[in-house]
Amino acid sequence: xxxxxxxxxxxxxxxxxxxxxxxxxxxxxxxxxxxxxxxxxxxxxxxxxxxxxxxxxxxxxxxxxxxxxxxxxxxxxxxxxxxxxxxxxxxxxxxxxxxxxxxxxxxxxxx
Amino acid sequence: xxxxxxxxxxxxxxxxxxxxxxxxxxxxxxxxxxxxxxxxxxxxxxxxxxxxxxxxxxxxxxxxxxxxxxxxxxxxxxxxxxxxxxxxxxxxxxxxxxxxxxxxxxxxxxxxxxxxxxx
Numbered sequence: 584x585x586x587x588x589x590x591x592x593x594x595x596x597x598x599x600x601x602x603x604x605x606x607x608x609x610x611x612x613x614x615x616x617x618x619x620x621x622x623x624x625x626x627x628x629x630x631x632x633x634x635x636x637x638x639x640x641x642x643x644x645x646x647x648x649x650x651x652x653x654x655x656x657x658x659x660x661x662x663x664x665x666x667x668x669x670x671x672x673x674x675x676x677x678x679x680x681x682x683x684x685x686x687x688x689x690x691x692x693x694x
Numbered sequence: 695x696x697x698x699x700x701x702x703x704x705x706x707x708x709x710x711x712x713x714x715x716x717x718x719x720x721x722x723x724x725x726x727x728x729x730x731x732x733x734x735x736x737x738x739x740x741x742x743x744x745x746x747x748x749x750x751x752x753x754x755x756x757x758x759x760x761x762x763x764x765x766x767x768x769x770x771x772x773x774x775x776x777x778x779x780x781x782x783x784x785x786x787x788x789x790x791x792x793x794x795x796x797x798x799x800x801x802x803x804x805x806x807x808x809x810x811x812x813x
Contacts, residue, residue: 591735617802626700626787626804627738671737681728682802686737 700805
């Protein structure tokens, strides 16, 4: 079993819809959880980070962590064509230490 | 915000030659830099971790003699792919953590990557 599992998609949704992206993990030692957005041929850009279980909101983005289920989610409200990208979940055991990435989910927002 | 600059963005080389990729932190001192490799439609795979002034720590399966990493200063790390072969063709991305680890707004700053094609 891989440490971090993420459905690669592609996921296509109409503009304005709510997008739900998810990852599961097997290592219960992970404490820090992040979501990155990566446009084609660019480096990843940090969107959200969380430490504790629960929800964290930032604008149209909400990150959710359920440590008991080893499951994290990223919700995007009012999705826009510019949100079309690959979204990678990532996690680490220790802050500022090695980060393990999911495979990334390719998201297409249809205008 | 913090910026990591990676150069070149794209390089094509012949099999058997060596290629050097530079990673610079432009407005902060990077105590630790990470080098990743990404194949098409795949996730980022950590290759090595480098700390300024010390030898890099390589992940299992990564040949340290083939992928030479030098972190000579707090703002520069280089990855040299020696005797490159077509199977080394990939997208290489560096990332850096700043000296002030108290700010977690951007725990990891990424460069824009280098696409290496070995012919």
